[in-house]
Amino acid sequence: LVRENSTSSLISPGFRFDYELLQAERNRIRNNLLNNGFYGFAREYIYYLTDTLNKPYQADLTLGIKNPRDASADRNMPDFHPRFRIGEIRIVPDYDPVEYLSNPSGYLSEADSLDYEGVRILYRDELNYRPGLLHSSLLFAPGSLYSQEKVDQTLAAFSSLRNFKQIKFDFIQEGNRLDSIQNIDCLILLSPMTKQSYDLSLEGTYSSGNIGVAGNLIYKHKNLFRGAENFELRFKGAVEFLADAVEDFNRMVEFGIESRLETPRSWIPFTREKPGSHSRPHSGLNLSYNYQRRPDFTRTIANASFGYNWKLPLTRHQLSVLEINYVNVSEMSDRFRNLIQGTYVENSFRSHLVPAVNYTFTFSDQEISRDQSFFYLKLRPEFAGNLFYGIRSAGNQEMPEGGYQLFNTPVSQYTMGEIDLRYHWVLNQSNKLAFRLFTGVGYPYGNSDALPFEKKYFSGGATGIRAWQVRSLGPGSYQLPEDQKRLYPNQLGDIKLEFNLEYRFDLFWILKGALFLDAGNIWAISGSDDRPGALFEWNNFYHQVAVGTGLGIRADLSFFIGRLDLGIKLRDPGAEDGPIWIPGNRRFQIRDFVLNFGIGYPF
Structure with missing residues (x-):
């Protein structure tokens, strides 16, 4: 061989x-x-x-x-390397390590058994998993030659079920050790995770005199219908009291409910999963409802989506076959209505329906168990409203003012595309360099004059350009008037370009440091946007790039990373006298420094 x-x-x-x-x-x-x-x-x-x-x-x-005898002190070893075929396969889906180690032979002999397509399933009391699910995770069968690659793929298939905290393979040699071809039995021990769990979290916030509290209650079930179905139900709520509210209603209130069901099989009718499909798709169904009340407007958001995701050794694919997002703006204050009336942003604050389809491709050669350099690429196209627009326009019906509607609600039509490119360079055990380039474009057309509010891009904050607070940068060289900054987040755009470079190094104990450089901005894409300096222009956009630097400190607890980053403005595209480099033109001021708190690394 x-x-x-x-x-x-x-x-x-x-x-x-x-x-x-x-x-x-x-x-x-x-x-x-x-x-x-x-x-x-x-x-x-x-x-x-x-x-x-x-x-x-x-x-x-x-x-x-060398042959086994020459490589060993045991003279009874054969003077050749035997080949092995898989003999009996046994699966124990409710493996308890403590009980098994105390009495291995009795643990197996006292268990109930079920034979399914040549595989024996051993269980105690009750079989909690469907036999077909366990069998479909096998990439080898009785009588096949032993293959380490197939064993590793089988391990990955069982792991992808997200139901087992420990997966162990025991191979037992049977027969005469001097035979050139021998049988080897396989015992697969699966230790299940806790089937049901609850998680409650509370947090408080204080910013610029505003006091708030938020909470989440999450219920999880990892095996809802005995097929490794992962079900999650989440309740969330938040309230924040505003110190400088200009309306009678002086707080922001939000509550919502979200459910998710994911199964390790395809929901496409008349399809059957092939045994050993370690890259099999997971099907997912999501339903959510969210209520938001603010001093300037009240809206509700309902979402339903269905799709698939599947993972290969280096890539991950997510296909949302259909995502329906319904946004209803039920109330709006007179002050806020007058501010946005006749402006481009008014279109984003109307009730609308978004029927979309999107696909996400992710490539990463990162090995979690090894601290080495790796490359990451994420591509995401999204399309919305095209089928609806095509059906309505096919009837030669003249499009009414405001576009075609469904159930008296305008239907959004747009296309979007995003690229997220990253490279992590491990210089040595204590020093790393991380690079990220992100670009995203959303273009409304046909039935829409503007992107929906929730699809627009923003910049700044703990995971963006850290020298600006979240949603306070751009678009372009536009600067939001001071008297409007507390009223509504107008600093949104249709195009986003961002570059990040971060040098990370160890300090002492669990503390790590970082020096970073961020650059980028957002822009509007439509000529009807009346915000001065907001429009993207090929011959001018590079003059409107914001640049910030700073330093950070991180506490790495293995399971949790807390992060503080101090961002410092270097180049401000929204300065009163036009885009300027702050060093050399004026003194640094308090407003040029922004402290960001985050969980995990920014990229």
Whole structure:
């Protein structure tokens, strides 16, 4: 088998003698043998002999493989490497490590059993998982040659069910050890997670004299219908009292409910999951309702979405087959209505319906268990309202003012696209460099004059350009008047461009430091936007790029990372005298410094 596969060798005559390359060739041969029936084969069986006698700057290289007897002190070991076929497969889906270790033989012999398509399932009291679900996670079968690759893929398939905290494979050799082909039985031990759980969280906020409190209650069930269905029900509420409210209603109130059901199988009719589909799609259904009341407006948001996600070794795919978002603006204060009346932003504060479809592609070669450099790419296109617009316009019906409606509600039509590119460079164990480039564009057309409010981009904040508070930058060189900043978040746009560079280093104990540089902005895409300096123009946008720097400190508790970042403005595109570099033009002021608190790294 080694000779048959020699065409894939990493070593050839004339190559530079290199220790790392020799080790890589040993690993290649070992992996090839492990995936072709040679269970337990170790790279230590592979050795090299080099001959440099009378060969200046050259060496003859001989590769050899020891037999088990020569590599062991046990003289009863065979003088050849046997191949192994899979014998009996047993699965224990309710494995209890403590009970099993105290009495392994009794634990299995006392269990009830069920045979399903050549696989024996052992359980105690009650079988909590459907046999077909367990069988569909296997990528090898009785009678097949042992393959380490298939074992690893089976482990990944069981792990993707998100139901087991421990997954263990035990292989037991059966028969005569001197046979050239032997059977090896497989015992798969699955220790389930807690089936049901509750989580309650409360938090308080204080900002510029505004006091608020928020809470979340989450219920989770990891195996709702015995098919590893993950169900989550979330209740959330928040209230914030405004110190400088200009309306009679002096607080912001929000509450909502959200449910999610995800199953490890396709919901497409007349399809059947093939056994061993380790990249099988997960189907997801989401329903949510959210109520928001503010001094300037009251609105409710209802959302329903259905889609699939599936994961491959380096990529992840998420397809939202249909997402329906309904936004109803039921009340609006006279002051707020007069402020936005006749402006471009007025279109974003109307009741609307968004029927959308989107797809997200994510690539990452990060290995969680290893601290090494990695690359990350995320692409996300989204389309909304096209089918509805096509059906209505096909009847040659003249489009009414304000666009076609469904149930007396305007239907949004737009297209969006986003690119998120990141590279994390590990300089050494204590120093890292992180890079991120994000660009997103949303374009309304047909039935819509503006993007929906909830689809628009904003900049600033703990995960954006940290020298500006969230939603306080842009669009372009536009500067929101001081008397309007507390009334509504007008600083939204249709285009977003952002660049981030961060140098991360260890300090002491659990503390880590960071130096960062952020640049970017948001822009409007429609010429009807009447905000001065907001429109994106190819010959001018680079003059409107905001630049900030700063330093941060992080507390890394492994399971939790708390982050404080102090952002400092360097270039302000919204300055009164036009975009300026602050150093060299004026003194730094308090407003040029922004303190951000965040959970986790910004990117």
